Amino acid sequence: MNWAQSVTRCVQSGGMLTSVEDLAESNFLVEHADLYTSKTSAFWIGIYRNVNGQLLWQDNSPLDFVNWGEGQPSEDQLDYCVELSAFTGYWSILPCSSQKGFICKKPKTRSHLFALYFFTDAKKDKVHGHMNMWILITLVLIILLGVGFMIYFLFKIKTQCETERETRRRNTLLQYSRVLTGKDDENASTRDKEKTEHSIV
Secondary structure, three states, X not given: OOHHHHHHHHHHOOOEEOOOOOHHHHHHHHHHHHHHOOOOOEEEEEEEEOOOOOEEEOOOOOOOOOOXXXXXXOOOOOOEEEEEEOOOXXXXXXXXXXXXXXXXXXXXXXXXXXXXXXXXXXXXXXXXXXXXXXXXXXXXXXXXXXXXXXXXXXXXXXXXXXXXXXXXXXXXXXXXXXXXXXXXXXXXXXXXXXXXXXXXX
């Protein structure tokens, strides 16, 4: 989301874009922002330039701590907003129309503690979600195709083994039947000879 949309979303959730009051808070933000680096490389924070060129926090807290990256901020970029790098924790100025994640800070009820909320661009999440879904579908199809081929080849091998086994069994039966048939033929020819001899006598 751009900076203005991020401000609106934070206000709708009962907070504001985060302010960073000291190095400990900055380190805390970077540590937690690191969990979202697969979705965005930086987050909008609540520092901005007013029409007089002054840098202010959106929640009106004093700007006592800064953590600018090298060469930041540039004086000629008065209409720009500030992002916090999810990797380094350094701040840099970007056009407010840039698409980034954002960090909301809101007070807990009846306490001076603050709750932090990290948000990323929902459109990017949807695009990544759709891309991840297509990758998952493709992997499932490849796995199913591989399993199908394995089943086909295993069935083919099993059928071939059964066919070979059946062929060997038939050959064995055929050999036994020939042996048995050959003995029967010998007995039949002996009987025929005996009959002929009896008839001659």
